[in-house]
Amino acid sequence: MDVLPGGTATFLLVFGLFLGAFAGRSALRLVRVLGLMRRGAHAEGRCSERRVVDRGAGTERRYTTEYVFAFRTPDGREVEFTDHSPGPFGLEVGAPVRVSYDPADPARRATVAGPGAWGPVLMPTVFAVVLGLFSLGLLLGFAAMRGWI
Template identity: 80%
Template sequence: MQVIPGGTATFLLLFGLLLGAFAVRSALRLNRVLHLVRRGERAEGRCAERRTVDRGPGAERSYVTEYVFAFRTRDGREIEFTDHAPGPFGFEVGAPVRVSYDPSDPAKHATVAGPGAWGPAVMPAVFAVVLGGFAVGLLLGFVAMRGWI
């Protein structure tokens, strides 16, 4: 009895496409972060809060540390945002950071990536490369099973 119509080939195709979608999402996140680092407005900010968030009972790591950063835009607005862990040890509350942001929407498009805090750029790059590699391998397996190569 086949659970999936088409069997293994269909599984390879669907799982490869799923991983590929996550790889593309990570690559887009990396592109956005690098764009902000290169062309965004800069401001001095600080680590406003370091909190532990419960991911729920079904998660493998049920608690994760989340960093909230705050900065003031050129026009005087106080903005708070969360960003990926800036490095292996993170920041202490009150630590100064350099923020790069998009002046048209600073609350949505801001990062602390840059000298001393490359975590927000490294993590999406790692996910894009690793998941992209697995996706390519699975899709090549699908193509080989179908006899197209």
């Protein structure tokens, strides 16, 4: 009994597109972070909070650590935002960081990526590459099953 109409070929297509969407989302995140690093304004900030977040029952990693960073814009506004950990071991609260941000919307477009803090660049890169390769493989499998290649 086939679960999906079209059987395996449909599964390969749907799952390949699903993974491709996540790969694309990660690639867009990577482009945004690299753009902020290159063309954004820079400020000295700090890790203002490190908290454990409950992602709900049924998830593989139910609890995750979330890092909140804060910085002050030149006009005196205090801005807080969350970002990936800048390194493999995280940061202590109060640790200084270099913040790159978009002056037009600093609360929504800011990152701590930069020299010595490659976590916000590394994570989207890994997700984009790995999920992109899986997606490509599944879509090639779909094309092969349909006789297109």
